[in-house]
Amino acid sequence: MxxxxxxxxxxxxxxxxxxxxxxxxxxxxxxxxxxxxxxxxxxxxxxxxxxxxxxxxxxxxxxxxxxxxxxxxxxxxxxxxxxxxxxxxxxxxxxxxxxxxxxxxxxxxxxxxxxxxxxxxxxxxxxxxxxxxxxxxxxxxxxxxxxxxxxxxxxxxSGLTTFSALKKFGPLEGRRPIVVVGAGGLGLIAIAVARMLGSVGVVVVELDAAKREAALAAGALAAIAPGESALEDIRQAVGGPVWAVLDLVGSGSTAKLAVDALDKTGKLVVVGLFGGAIDLPVPTFPLKVLTIQGSYTxxxxxxxxxxxxxxxxxxxxxxxxxxxxxxxxxxxxxxxxxxxxxxxxxxx
Ligand SMILES: [Zn+2]
Ligand SMILES: [Zn+2]
CATH class of the missing domain: 3.90.180.10 (Medium-chain alcohol dehydrogenases, catalytic domain)
Structure with a gap:
């Protein structure tokens, strides 16, 4: 053959x-x-x-x-x-x-x-x-x-990777939108899979303007450029405290943005393998009741x-x-x- x-x-x-x-x-x-x-x-x-x-x-x-x-x-x-x-x-x-x-x-x-x-x-x-x-x-x-x-x-x-990662947030129905960092191929699928799982929708954070457009066309509730006002823009688009961030990029800067954006009891799930590191004060974990979890396929x-x-x-x-x-x-x-x-x- x-x-x-x-x-x-x-x-x-x-x-x-x-x-x-x-x-x-x-x-x-x-x-x-x-x-x-x-x-x-x-x-x-x-x-x-x-x-x-x-x-x-x-x-x-x-x-x-x-x-x-x-x-x-x-x-x-x-x-x-x-x-x-x-x-x-x-x-x-x-x-x-x-x-x-x-x-x-x-x-x-x-x-x-x-x-x-x-x-x-x-x-x-x-x-x-x-x-x-x-x-x-x-x-x-x-x-x-x-x-x-x-x-x-x-x-x-690609589908299962986003499905398994999104499931790690627990039930999505009746909760505020999820923040998805990165609107490449996985990001676009995540928008559709989140909806299948009952989410009200996804707020995308993406550096590239064309990919932000693609995310909106794929049904994202909002597409935000990472920049000075990103944290405020994210909170506004989510409509309240940020409880869930899915990082499909997985760089030091995206993980830091995610942790900064999350409110109390928030959860970050990291899928991306871009690389880098974050410097995180350890008291952040108890004070924010923060969870950071990885997901692999x-x-x-x-x-x-x-x-x-x-x-x-x-x-x-x-x-x-x-x-x-x-x-x-x-x-x-x-x-x-x-x-x-x-x-x-x-x-x-
Ligand atoms: Zn693969
Ligand atoms: Zn084995």
Missing amino acids: RCYQINEFGGSVEPADIELLPVTGSSVRLKVIAAGVCHSDVHICEGHYDLGGGRKISFAERIKFPRTLGHEVSGEVVEVGPDVEGVAVGDVCLVCSWIGCGECEQCAQGLENLCVNPRFVGVNRDGGFAEFVDVPDPRYLIDLGQLDPIAAAPMVC GSPAELREFVALAREKGLPAAPLDKRPLSAAPAALADLKAGRVIGRVVLQP
Whole structure:
């Protein structure tokens, strides 16, 4: 089959034709319908996450070459192993890429996305930039029902990341708007997902004027430029004390802005990995009853919950840029250069 793989860090994906192995045990083979291209694919090609200040998180120990990328995958089941139950040929499913080792403390709690020895699809095992993808167990497949499998693919990473982060604020219904810092791809999805979760809406803080426009077009209640009057502007747009800030940028300055903006009992959830540090007086924690929490993708159970919610309320609306599988290298280059609006999905 045709697939797109990385063979070294510092390069891009390259086409390869590889032989399909027999489907055994509890494995399931899907014909890929769509595979979203994520910013972390760019980072995987580079071989590291840049944390700022010269610090990096390397992928070197986690990834063996050649590796087929693609962790936002939907597909149709075409073959099942002899031990497979509950999934049949013809089913159209979303692949939960966050597969853990099944043995560590995190996996024992169902938090396979936080596994210390992960087997993530498209990262630690071959993914969906291919005609077919193999999943080791049917419990990592989620039936899409009537949902569009192409538009649903980005739910696995970008959608789930915002869903899991927003859930960390507790119930959103009946509360004031949430402040979202950063209106890139994740920010636009966060606006839609917050609404799915019953929020009255989102107030966006974003440096770039064009992205502020995009946030307003996507339904943000307000879009504020970080500057001298930002704290007052945020409080005014929220209509009272700021109780929830979701930082999708994750820099020293955005985290500081968030902490300064939060009122008593406020909570900051950090998703972004831009890098940097904050200098925070420790008494701020008790005096503000402040909570700061990180969030990293989401668990398989959260992805099931997210898909169930989408089947009830519709998919979170976000612009799609559909391209053929052969456009994988160009899509990664465009993403790296900031030339992509919305989400690129590859269709083999
Ligand atoms: Zn991703
Ligand atoms: Zn584990």
